[in-house]
Amino acid sequence: MTEAVIRDEEWQRLHPLSPLLRGGVVLIAVIGYVASQFFDRFLSSINLDGILPGPDIGIGPAGEDGALEQVVAHPFLALLALVLLVAGVAGVNWVAWRFARFRVAGGQVELRTGVLFRQHRQVRLERVQAVELSRPILARLFGLASVVVQSAGGSDSQLALSFIDLRRAEALREHLLTLAGQSEVVLAPTDDSMATPPTMGDAVPSPRAPVVAVPVVEVPNGRLFVATILHGSTIFLVAVLFGALITAGVLSVGPLALAGVPAMLPAAFFILLGRGKEMLTHGNFRLVDVGTGVRVTEGLTDLRTMTIPLNRVQALEVVQPLWWRPLGWWRVRVNVAGVGSSGSGDGEGERETTLLPVGTFDDALRVLARLAPQVPVSGWNDAVLGEGPQPGWQTSSARARLFDPLSWRRNGWSDTEGAVLLRSGRLTRRAVAVPHARIQSLTLQQDWLQASRGVATLHVIPAPGPISPVVDHLDTEAAHDAFARLNERARDARRGAGPADLPLAPDPTGLVDWTQHRSGVPEPGRLDPL
Template identity: 30%
Template structure:
């Protein structure tokens, strides 16, 4: 649910003698925004009409009817642009020291507001058409719900970057550490981009930089800035060459099986159509959406890691990805609620790993979303990414412990496993380990997945027992964190009760807001500038 509230009328005037604070000037988005948003309405209308009347359109085709159809489409384009222009005129936004506000609506007006203390991250998205026109969308993610965000669409790409930095600066000043004046915090926020540039110069030559064509050669400064949408400041954490991305897709059995099954399904549909009604152009047109879905799936997989680069900056982990549609995202160190580390079967030889995270307030878990912090990375990139985002696990060598969890058989891992023979797959694949810093659950046959929940992020634990579980002497445990839950099935009764008691105590004691200065921090993150968590993500 978007953080919006209806505008019921004019605000009440200030009390007599009270001084009215100067109102921040409101701004509109770019004037050609209606052209970018209006085409979606036209495409939707054409798709619905074509899908329902494709056979009649093909059989009754004539030049006069084609001209009439073109005229109708042209009229729909004009109407869509006019409606979008009216909506654009009544949409304004403002950024001040209290947060970000967005006013929309013609007849029914609404206000959306993002208080600065609840701003989680700011991303810049560039869909294909907007990118061709030099525009970008700014999305402000807000703590408090899965779909809590504000979209400012569209502004010039250069203005979008400045707007992103300004909003992040406002959010950083809301989390000024105790004992530091707001002026100092503001100065640090203003100097952050320069600090990132200095860090980049200091580390130049120590990190391998790969261009998007996968050659591994250093691109010139201007070209590199263009290819990576300006994400060139800060310490390099990970970069994905195109060659590795393509090889990872070829080695992903889930991706290959999905493609093969989709192609077989299309082939069967075409064969049945020819067998029953004979070959016709209308049948091919009717199956075009299914073929388009397959191509979109393949392209989405490629785009999720194309040109991916992540860097450590004073505002957290900054990432860039995308081919036709590009985006840049920020995730602050110490704000991650849950990690998911995935390694398919054929990725084990080159030691490639994918990492996704759960952040309170960010519900963008698709392959091209902000929660994918490492689409396919090497062991060194895995260690650097987790080192900048995750607090220590509490072992002598966290990366070695994680590698053991990903590569070893379940019976070779010291932890909790189900004793029930009925769950014969889980007995051989699933294991739960409680470390000093995190609860870890390993699962999967062909694709091994390690779920990591920092113990100080746990909010609640729940035990459940069904008729079958009661007879088998096992319990199911659900571990709740902000944004997502971890479910562990068929744990032995005594182990489940002991684990539940330990995690419940963690939920009561490890996340006290008054003790936030002692909360665990990532060992490689810039803890001095990392924002403190707000009460919403406790």
């Protein structure tokens, strides 16, 4: 740990290159725009008559040029304007850097920024949920990193120290975790650590010692690229274009059949943008076990390292879309306390809730074994691959065929020693596990059509997140039995769980405390249609 980190009470500065990194994107955009203007001027000065058909592509008469075009037309003026712009941006960022300070003191992390409009932000250490390292591509070139402190208030209460030297950032992250009482542990070495999930007996608390990270799974970028392309939106786009080409050939109408293709360009752009964003987010994916949680490192342009403690995991889901089935690939997602359903809206929630973007079934089992060791492998096999009334599983009856003609045999639930398993879907197969102690409430729903068929839908509600566990269209009597059993199991699990086993449920996130919200068991026959 560096000396600068140990001196908690002193105000410290960020790295001197921080202004350059914060203004780097603006400078790149300006330089790109100026370069494009030079290129347009160059093309307009070339006589293309006889080379390309059509009208002249010049940008117009000289008298119609704007002020920017006139500046670009003179190289010395353009260079002077660029230098002045760079100097202005650098000066503003330098002044901002001079007034930026941070320190760790009085049981909190503090950050002061601003010159004219000053801001002082504080995060209490006992409210810290996680401390992450973010390394955008420009920061990686200079060996810097951003320390992101996440508190219990969600994305709006994040505090980012951008940027700090990498070794100093790693030491600061470890120091903050130690002060917050979330120190990682050193695992006792084993010969088959990749095959056997760790237990708390194998963990040796060591806040100051270096963490021995046990690799769990890595995702090759090639596999991630193929899986990103094999998405419903891209498949739909390719199918539409292929249909247009077939129509043009069959009807012999030539380009007339393709007249609507340009109208699809905006949709294609946003589809490709979303696919590219997912690739950039989950590239270089690597997950390791650190005893009390899992550490995820991912990102192509913004390499980010985050640790998710096991006591913050509220629900787990393994899903296989139809187009991944021939390749045998699966995705694992989780609900994390304090993250919510969509995170901050800029991909941060997806980063923390996707613990395997794409992998084989064995990869998925290794991840699930670390996150939910109370669920046996046989339980995951039945939940993921099974269908029909298997031993220990309660599924929908033939009365649900009207609502789920393809998946009614598969939809069901099973109760294990420490968690409830739910499965659904035939085209897109899903399996969800919710530990009993993480069940916040239970809900039974039945509309008039379901009441006429004698079925009802059971919702198992954990902390908010992308996973919404539900068992569709159980027989009404079976749904009441499931409601009563899970309600009792959840109550007993919450009573028997120690403080270390329960997640931090802060008020700002809207998480419901079990002692304040406990669903009662409705009487059979009293389930009124909605």
